[in-house]
């Protein structure tokens with residue numbers, strides 16, 4: 001099987017996303033093949049022995065590695081500029097593995113408190129059960145990061161922009177603190193997308209994705225990716241994944257791989273429309289607040305300018321005053337669907353207070369900037385004029 005290598009000048013991201021990592025079989029197929037196999041056979045017993053000893057290249061078992069999954073990993077590395085990557089069955093498998101593969105009892109983790117619900121569970125509930133202490137802090141407050149770091153701090157973990165009200169964490173500044181104390185900086189880069197923000201170029205050690213979101217982009221399958229330095233990925237993480245088994249199905253890897261080919265086109269459209277919708281909502285009667293990193297009225301717009309290529313595909317806003325107001329708008333939407341998912345071709349609207357962040361107290365939600373009248377939008381690929389019309393008629397229900 002031949003891999004496609006690039007000996008010419010560096011390809012730009014759009015080109016790498018179509019070609020990089022392709023492993024073409026003896027049949028010369030144009031599109032990447034789906035290798036739906038769990039095991040592999042060997043030429044002879046010596047070959048089997050050599051592969052098991054790591055002295056010969058080749059696959060051994062699809063829990064460890066698979067050609068279709070390898071193509072996705074390679075293409076993600078090319079996009080992210082990472083030395084190595086491993087794909088996982090879901091974004092949560094990627095987040096969990098990125099921490100559990102190297103942390104041990106007695107270690108300490110500091111995390112930005114505005115996290116995707118399941119990430120919060122891992123940091124707040126799961127890690128402490130195994131003797132790994134954790135602190136959740138306001139990720140936008142550098143002094144809070146500094147104050148939380150202890151001699152046994154081994155990982156700094158955060159999302160930026162955060163879910164759901166799109167607060168930002170200064171990646172470069174936090175990564176610098178991580179370097180100084182010998183902790184790995186791990187960034188969940190889902191909300192920015194790999195094209196919108198490059199945490200490694202800003203000093204982060206590890207980047208994780210839920211590929212379920214924009215990488216698939218069409219709501220079809222789950223997947224995750226962890227990217228980082230070769231030694232961390234190929235030794236520490238690989239050993240953990242190999243023996244615990246959150247492997248990505250080759251079929252899902254293929255869906256995600258094909259998703260990468262159109263990622264730049266889709267992300268550009270998502271973000272262009274999101275920026276327009278943020279401005280549109282800001283001028284709407286009944287909308288009391290808009291959260292969008294690309295707008296100058298975002299309190300951390302300076303950080304957005306420094307680390308984000310665009311404002312991102314999500315918009316959050318407050319409407320009216322109460323839960324009833326938010327529900328009235330959500331229920332009036334005809335094109336946006338009510339869903340807790342994001343990063344789909346279809347536009348989606350979420351009421352975080354009663355769904356994704358329901359298990360928090362109202363006080364804890366308020367600390368995160370989530371109120372009863374907060375709505376989060378994942379802007380899809382529909383015509384932006386149609387989306388604006390939908391928001392227009394739905395917000396009109398308030399007055």
Ligand SMILES: *Cc1c(COP(=O)(O)O)cnc(C)c1O
Pocket residue numbers: 090091092093095116118119159163188190191209210211212213222223224
């Ligand atoms: C969706 C999501 C995850 C979890 O990914 P799954 O693929 O659903 O397991 C983690 N972090 C963020 C920011 C997400 O949006």
